[in-house]
Amino acid sequence: MTPEVTPATMAGMDEVKVVVAHHERATLRVGDVFLKVDADQARIDVEVEAMALAPIPTPAILWREPPVLALAGLPGTALGRLGEPSAASPAAWAAAGAAVRKLHDAPLPPWPGRSVEDIASELDRECGWLVANDVLPADLVTRNRHVAGAALRRWTPVFTHGDLQISHVFVDGDTVTGVLDWSEASRGDAMFDVASLTLGHEDRLDDLLAGYGADVDRDAIRGWWSLRSLLAVRWLVEHGFDPSAPGCEVDVLRARM
Structure with missing residues (x-):
C-alpha cells in the first residue's frame, strides 16, 4: 500500500529535481513524488x-492542490x-503495443478531439512559418508536408x-508499469499514438506492432x-529545446528525403 503523501509531508524531502520545465508547465521530482x-x-x-478512465496502468494521484498535481513515481524505467x-x-x-491497443479499444472519453481540418490548417501555418523564417530548407518542408498528407484522412476515433x-511509457523488464502525461488525451486517430511512440525509433515499429496488431495504416504512421x-x-x-539534436525531430524530417 502506498503511504499517503500530502503537501505537509513533502517538507521533509530535501532533494528537488527539475524533470522538465517550460513556459506552460513544469514537472519536479521530490523523492519518489512527481509534482506537475x-x-x-x-x-x-x-x-x-483520462487517468481514471484509461484501462492501462497510470501513476497514482497522491493529492491535488491547484496549480499542483502530485503523482506517485512509477517502477521501472522509460521505454x-x-x-x-x-x-x-x-x-x-510488444507489451507497450498491447497496452496501446487496450487503450484504443476502450470506450471513448466524453470530450472530443481535434478535427482533420483544424490539424491541416495548423500544419499549413507551421510549414509557412518554417520556410518564411529560414528555420528549415524549403525542400525539406515541402517533402514532409507531402508525406504528412497521408495522415490527414478520415479516421474512426478511438481513446x-x-x-x-517514448519517455512517457514505463516498463519493468517486459512489463508495462505505467503511462504518464495524459493532458492531451482525447478522441483521435489510433495511428497518431502509434507514430508518437515510435517517433525517432522507426526500427522498433515492428516490435510494437507485435503486441498492437498488424491492422495498421503504415502510410498514415x-x-x-x-x-x-x-x-x-x-x-x-x-x-x-533543440529539435535539431541528433535523432530528434529534424532528423526525423530528413529521413523522409
Whole structure:
C-alpha cells in the first residue's frame, strides 16, 4: 500500500529535481513524488479524468492542490528517450503495443478531439512559418508536408493518449508499469499514438506492432511522423529545446528525403 503523501509531508524531502520545465508547465521530482505545476486547470482536469478512465496502468494521484498535481513515481524505467537508441527488449515494445491497443479499444472519453481540418490548417501555418523564417530548407518542408498528407484522412476515433512519447511509457523488464502525461488525451486517430511512440525509433515499429496488431495504416504512421515533427519545431525552439539534436525531430524530417 502506498503511504499517503500530502503537501505537509513533502517538507521533509530535501532533494528537488527539475524533470522538465517550460513556459506552460513544469514537472519536479521530490523523492519518489512527481509534482506537475500547470496554470491551465482545464488541462489538469483532462489529465485526472483520462487517468481514471484509461484501462492501462497510470501513476497514482497522491493529492491535488491547484496549480499542483502530485503523482506517485512509477517502477521501472522509460521505454526509451528521443535521440537515443532504446535499450528495451522486443518483448517490452510488444507489451507497450498491447497496452496501446487496450487503450484504443476502450470506450471513448466524453470530450472530443481535434478535427482533420483544424490539424491541416495548423500544419499549413507551421510549414509557412518554417520556410518564411529560414528555420528549415524549403525542400525539406515541402517533402514532409507531402508525406504528412497521408495522415490527414478520415479516421474512426478511438481513446488516444495524445502525447505518447517514448519517455512517457514505463516498463519493468517486459512489463508495462505505467503511462504518464495524459493532458492531451482525447478522441483521435489510433495511428497518431502509434507514430508518437515510435517517433525517432522507426526500427522498433515492428516490435510494437507485435503486441498492437498488424491492422495498421503504415502510410498514415509515416505521415504522422512527418506531421508531428513539422508541428513541433517552432514550439520546441520557443520553449528552449533543440529539435535539431541528433535523432530528434529534424532528423526525423530528413529521413523522409
